[in-house]
Amino acid sequence: MPKSKSSTVTSTSACPCGTNKPYGQCCQPFHLGTRLPATAVLLMRSRYCAFALGLGSYLVDTVPPEKARDFADRTVARQKACWVGLEIVNTKAGGLFENVGFVEFIASFVENGHRGTLHENSRFLRHNGKWLYVDGEMLP
Ligand SMILES: [Zn+2]
Incomplete structure (x- = not known):
């Protein structure tokens, strides 16, 4: 497992997901x-944040169980990048009283000295009251 980077972020520092909240x-x-994200976009932000902080177990815990093994491999690969920014482009459904939601986002990263972006429309489903990331469509 990669070493956790979370020691550099404390509960009072700006959240890496870009909300400007602690x-x-x-x-x-x-x-x-201690809390569950109430909406799909909150789960999206917290998953981006977990990527940025190297919290692999949170990432695996927020996908459907049958996808967890497959997802764990991809997660490790993506953690090699340094995640430097998140922009939520669009959201569809995914609210407090809905069970499906879509979040289009652009995540920026630096890998081997090069800046890149990941543009994806992610699909989320609520299962037993808990939002899960199901899959995503890559966008150009
Ligand atoms: Zn956050």
Whole structure:
């Protein structure tokens, strides 16, 4: 497992997901399991944040169980990049009283000294009250 980078972010520093809220009042309660993200976009932000902090177990815990093994391999590969920014482009459904949602986002990363972006329309489903990332469509 890659070494956790979370030691550089405390509950009072700005949350890596880009909300300008302190981590302790943004994604940290989700990562600690004390709260569940109420909407698809909150799960999206907390998953981006988990990528940025190297919290692999949170990433695996927020996909359907049957996808967890497959996803764990991809997660390790993506963690080699340094995630430097998240822009939510569009959201569709995924609200408090819905069970399916879509979030289009652009995540920026630096890998081997080169900046790149990941543009994806992600699909989320709520299962037993808990939002899960199901899959995503890569966009140009
Ligand atoms: Zn956050």
